Amino acid sequence: MFTARDENFSERVRESFGRQGFMNHLGARLLSVAPGRVEIEVDHSGDLTQQHGFFHAGVTSAVADSAGGYAGFTLFPPNSSVLTVEFKMNLIAPAAGTTLRAAGQVVRSGRTLTFCNLEASVLTARGWALCATGQQTLMCLNDRPDR
Amino acid sequence: MFTARDENFSERVRESFGRQGFMNHLGARLLSVAPGRVEIEVDHSGDLTQQHGFFHAGVTSAVADSAGGYAGFTLFPPNSSVLTVEFKMNLIAPAAGTTLRAAGQVVRSGRTLTFCNLEASVLTARGWALCATGQQTLMCLNDRPDR
Amino acid sequence: MFTARDENFSERVRESFGRQGFMNHLGARLLSVAPGRVEIEVDHSGDLTQQHGFFHAGVTSAVADSAGGYAGFTLFPPNSSVLTVEFKMNLIAPAAGTTLRAAGQVVRSGRTLTFCNLEASVLTARGWALCATGQQTLMCLNDRPDR
């Protein structure tokens, strides 16, 4: 549905992701990078839990926010950077699983603002189960290289 | 403005917070626990950054979500637990500072649902600067002890 | 995807919609009622505009809120009523068209809370164009008949 203006979009996302100390601290990895869509995965560990041992909503939100931010970034021009303006998460089920996967999908990408849908699922004994849905607004900062 | 129904509210919050592996992984600490209001603080480190070295929006959201969740929890009856239904963050300024502080403040606490306002600030050379505002909906699970 | 527990779900939605004085004041009509999904339509008029002559965001939000609320209501048991807990709208394009159509789609329906996705489109010279996306949380009030 979307075409990247910068042919190096994937490299640019991967390089920027590598500089996110927090994603590294979570043990999160980039699963896929396509024009307008990015997926991030993280395995469960005791470092990522809320008080009942499930993934903390802050982990779900963090990987969903990064997934959406980089989904938008794939469509931005070279020499730009991305800023999250706001996001909203509905935590529709406990994030009880062994792996958490978040996807950011661009819905509309304008000159200044980009809107994404966010989704997060957990891997359970019965397969992947949706645990959160979200919305996000991003801003493109032109002539401000991400690096 | 609010009165706790459980006189052990503070102890209960501190014990539950201690079980949040993720808050420990972030290096976050409980700053204050009052009926309807909780504050959490975390110091900057390279483990908590987005690609430009500021606090990652996921860190801001995680501590704000925990602050709001425990703000609500202070007003819940004994033998209950708390669930975040949804939350929304407006990231109104870059979280560029040496310490991040988030506050959760109950606006209305009903039998089933509780609504909170969230705020996060960063300590800069000029003092504390507001970097995010949010809203949160919590659910009280009765007869399901947090522990 | 969803099955209604009350075989009279459609009748119940239509009767309740008829009592929403505001939907009548807008000139809104129920377009479709299926288990977990409801669509509402309204034609453009000078009574529904913001300052530039487009549909007011308040109109878009009102029909989207009603569509989502009734989408949830289709899955509720008899003798219950529905309450919007919160909703969020991203206004991704100006609502410039001759007709506005909003759809509410249930994502997850629990015993107490139901989560919906909302979408609104406008009919333009080139066909239907998405103008807003949203999220909504509903509450089911058991043993409190809507009527």
Place this chain on the structure above:
Amino acid sequence: MFTARDENFSERVRESFGRQGFMNHLGARLLSVAPGRVEIEVDHSGDLTQQHGFFHAGVTSAVADSAGGYAGFTLFPPNSSVLTVEFKMNLIAPAAGTTLRAAGQVVRSGRTLTFCNLEASVLTARGWALCATGQQTLMCLNDRPDR
């Protein structure tokens, strides 16, 4: 807290409000216009109700959205116009009252984006009761006069 850059801010808001066909259709009136803060009021009538006779959440949202939009607009330069990017409403109590009052308060006004807090109250037999809180993001369109 805020200073208007355009000394004619109040006149500009009032003139623009007058062109909102929808605010007129609701019977809404501007109650106050100050730099960074606008209040709008509307009286209850059978034209504004949901199925139980209370103010429809769409009415609450519409007046809150307009209040916030014009709160931001008071701080914009001449020859600009205002666009709602997104907003979020928590409906914390039934809007059961004889008058509904919504306030939009700017939290931060940047060159491109402005963030507002929204509040709505209803007049009950016991006085004003808060029924909704919200957040809103606005965009300033420079060199695009509102008229």
